[in-house]
Amino acid sequence: MQLNLASRKRRLVALIIDYYVITFLLVSIIFLLLGPNFIEREDDFPFLLAIISIPLGLILYFGKDSVNGISFGKWIMGIVVRKESSSVESPSLINLFVRNITLLIWPLEFIVIVFNKNKQRHGDKIAKTIVYKNPNKTKKIPRILSVIGLGIIFFAFILSFVASSLKTSNAYKLAITEIENNKEINQQVGEIIDYGWMPTGNVNITNGEGIATYDINVIGDKEEMNVQVELIKPKDGKWKITSFNY
Template sequence: MDHRLPQAPLWKRAGAFLLDHFLILVVALGVGILLLGLFGEGETSFFGAASFAPIMIVAFILYLCKDIVGGRSVGKRIFGLAVLEEGGQPPKAGRRILRNAFTFLLPAELFFLLLSRSKRKIGDRLMRTDVYALQRKRPVTGIIAAVVASFAFVAFAMFASVITIMKQDSSYRVATDYIRQQAEIQRVAGEPITFGLLPTGSVSYTNGSGEAAFNLKARGSLRTVEVRISLTKAEGEAWVVRDMQYSP
């Protein structure tokens, strides 16, 4: 690798930084929402410590490892940048990870990046690395891939959020509790009864009253039973089951 590569301009580094943070945030939120949607029950708050902690852990790991492949995160690849040693060689994976750990000291990192003569962050100074510009033009394929990935992550997060909202609604808890208590479902499916990770259905509210319908997979020790259940709610009252049908 040519050690005379130019140091990356600040505007490109800022663009790569913002793009990486956006993608990491979307992925971390998507994972957190999906975990809560799949395994959360009842009225668990999405912003509680139990659900927020996995998001922070995922985001932290993703950020540390964002440059693990060739010293180039998604943002750096789009803007034609790479993390290299002072001599122009790719640093070892451990140094790439440690370099990113210091970014959490954001004020100090910005001070060194913007005001120091060498324009290098704390992590780059300690790991003897820097961000270099590999090419002047951004690859069109890379930009297209990033846009497609961004839309895919956003779609995933939206889908997971719908599942989360549905499973957190009290109508879902009433429906699952009702199904578990049905002797016929217990006999056909076996006990204990659990439910599929991805329920389908709808919940709607109008002036305090509500309508809900779910298609659930009730899984027991014998078989899985498809259950279709509808509920209704009068203003100021609890959800009640209106109809339930099932088929093995």
């Protein structure tokens, strides 16, 4: 069966999609291992995890085409990697892995594709592969919905993790304690029901010293109120409130 070569545009878009998908996967793994309280960790685990993540990310990226010569990006763009000697056979896992190592110099690889008649980059030449349009590609709507769904999952995960990180910090817990013990706030809002899904603000800790700012939405059975809290943390000390406004 004669297959058409994949266009350069499709290959570039597939590469970009794969990059973001693998980055999202790697970041998700790192965040889950760190836990929501990673902001206030003072051990070397975050640093060690960052070092370990580099080879893990490379393994994921180099092995992205391992499922029948198709990565997520290639599936979205309807293209597939096949043997140079046979357009119906998927290359071996080793060849699929090896062909992606040269993507470390991907700008040069795409220059090579421009001038190669079979649109082969160095990785393809080394692994003896060619990228074709997939004759058995999935219909367009499921592929589009997959991209949209992945984007929604990505942003939902990041927002949920950030919210969880802010809420589990000792600075936030101290701010909530101050709010719950403030008689004026309780009289105005009534019984406190919730503090909203995600507080705005930030926590910054360097060498054991920290600064935190929060804008907390206090939801009561009478009304809602925004409370602005600023805190500092001396080295080897506990968080202290420096400003409390409502």
